[in-house]
Amino acid sequence: MSLRRLLYSALLFALIPLVLLRLVWRARQQRGYVRHVGERFGRYSGPPQQSVLWVHAVSVGETRAAEPLIRALQAAYPAHRVLLTLMTPTGRQTAEQIFGNSVLRCQLPYDLPFAIARFVRHYRPMFGVLVETELWPNLIQDCHAAGVPMLLVNARLSERSAGRYARLGGLTRETLACLAAVGAQTESDAVRLRGLGASQVTVTGNLKFDREPTPADLALGSRLRARCGARPIFVAASTRAGEEELVLDALVGAPPELLTVVVPRHLQRFDDVARILQRRGLPFQRRSEDAPVRADTRVLLGDSMGELFAYYAASDVAFVGGSLLRLGGQNLLEACATGTPVLIGPHAFNFAEATRLALEAGAALQVADANELGAAVRDLLADAPRRERMGAAGLSLMQQHQGATQRTLELLQAVVRRG
Numbered sequence: 001m002s003l004r005r006l007l008y009s010a011l012l013f014a015l016i017p018l019v020l021l022r023l024v025w026r027a028r029q030q031r032g033y034v035r036h037v038g039e040r041f042g043r044y045s046g047p048p049q050q051s052v053l054w055v056h057a058v059s060v061g062e063t064r065a066a067e068p069l070i071r072a073l074q075a076a077y078p079a080h081r082v083l084l085t086l087m088t089p090t091g092r093q094t095a096e097q098i099f100g101n102s103v104l105r106c107q108l109p110y111d112l113p114f115a116i117a118r119f120v121r122h123y124r125p126m127f128g129v130l131v132e133t134e135l136w137p138n139l140i141q142d143c144h145a146a147g148v149p150m151l152l153v154n155a156r157l158s159e160r161s162a163g164r165y166a167r168l169g170g171l172t173r174e175t176l177a178c179l180a181a182v183g184a185q186t187e188s189d190a191v192r193l194r195g196l197g198a199s200q201v202t203v204t205g206n207l208k209f210d211r212e213p214t215p216a217d218l219a220l221g222s223r224l225r226a227r228c229g230a231r232p233i234f235v236a237a238s239t240r241a242g243e244e245e246l247v248l249d250a251l252v253g254a255p256p257e258l259l260t261v262v263v264p265r266h267l268q269r270f271d272d273v274a275r276i277l278q279r280r281g282l283p284f285q286r287r288s289e290d291a292p293v294r295a296d297t298r299v300l301l302g303d304s305m306g307e308l309f310a311y312y313a314a315s316d317v318a319f320v321g322g323s324l325l326r327l328g329g330q331n332l333l334e335a336c337a338t339g340t341p342v343l344i345g346p347h348a349f350n351f352a353e354a355t356r357l358a359l360e361a362g363a364a365l366q367v368a369d370a371n372e373l374g375a376a377v378r379d380l381l382a383d384a385p386r387r388e389r390m391g392a393a394g395l396s397l398m399q400q401h402q403g404a405t406q407r408t409l410e411l412l413q414a415v416v417r418r419g
Helices: 003-026 037-041 060-076 089-102 113-123 137-145 159-166 170-176 187-196 215-228 243-250 267-279 308-314 333-337 349-361 370-381 384-400 404-418
Strands: 053-056 082-086 104-107 127-131 150-155 181-184 201-203 233-239 259-264 284-286 299-301 317-320 342-344 364-366
Touching: 003 137, 003 170, 037 104, 037 113, 053 060, 060 082, 060 089, 060 127, 060 150, 060 404, 082 089, 089 104, 113 137, 127 404, 137 150, 137 170, 150 187, 150 404, 159 187, 170 187, 181 187, 181 404, 187 201, 215 308, 233 243, 233 308, 243 259, 243 267, 243 370, 259 267, 259 308, 267 284, 267 299, 308 333, 317 370, 333 349, 333 384, 342 370, 349 364, 349 384, 364 384, 370 384
Parallel strands: 053 082, 053 127, 082 104, 127 150, 150 181, 181 201, 233 259, 233 317, 259 299, 284 299, 317 342, 342 364
Antiparallel strands: none
């Protein structure tokens, strides 16, 4: 182990008490953070596994992005179980909703050598697949030393993130050198990863273009639409703290018959948003009530998990949150996949390439602030032909950029063949 890793590992050991306190603190809003704590240190119930196919997705977004790849792995290797590791309770819940018992699930161990050794002994993975930007030095280097090939797939790396990794210097280089392969989303991502020391880099595209709503998603969208009557519907999806107030302010001058659906990004904020609506005196209902929408209801609070495709399918116009404030945005491709016109704020740097493609295709509009958002919603609701053109452009965009799953699977199979 290099001196860099020794110092890094020593720092992690020193931070364990603070990490545990943080779990307890976060559990005040979401009890899941204090469940499965043993797994975070490499302690697992049940018998040891044999040669699982291991995929790591941090939370909700990465889990959804990994869905087509996991389905492809299950089809290509039917004799093996897929293990999906996660880091958040919401990610684990999302995995359970999507995959049921067809995959194994556990928390990824902290990046501590003893925890990683226990994890490898228990699950004996054939390989490890890290989704998007998960560079844990001990995890990657220790798995490499144990003969477990590690791949980074659907990899994206902004200039800001590349700068942070560059400051770690040799630790980043030696970590990237231990990857068996990297599948980057774009050539820009590939260039930044190579600049940091990755060698086996291929541009495979974005797995999120391969995610499509299921017939069940579309059927649920139709039922939600029917429950709302003939009213126009605007959905503000994946909103973050501080954005709901901005959206509601922007819609003050909207038509009174407009139904606004607010879907917070994190489930622990459902009650917070309900209190915001109560303070403003806005008549609202919760999706969890599973009732027809009343005529006087102005806002439907989307307090449900796993129904984002259905919300988009039910709406006339969608705004994708995390973008009005400097938070980097959320995935707008799910709205494109349902043929829904998309609005985004000025801060979408976490999804820069997908945003650029959607804007160039005419599937999305970018607004500078909440005032422009309100104006854009009103304009689009009054222009059905334009909404149809934007929706069709979104569907076409998704079709044009599909194929990342197959390219990623081929990259992975090439690594397996090399042994």
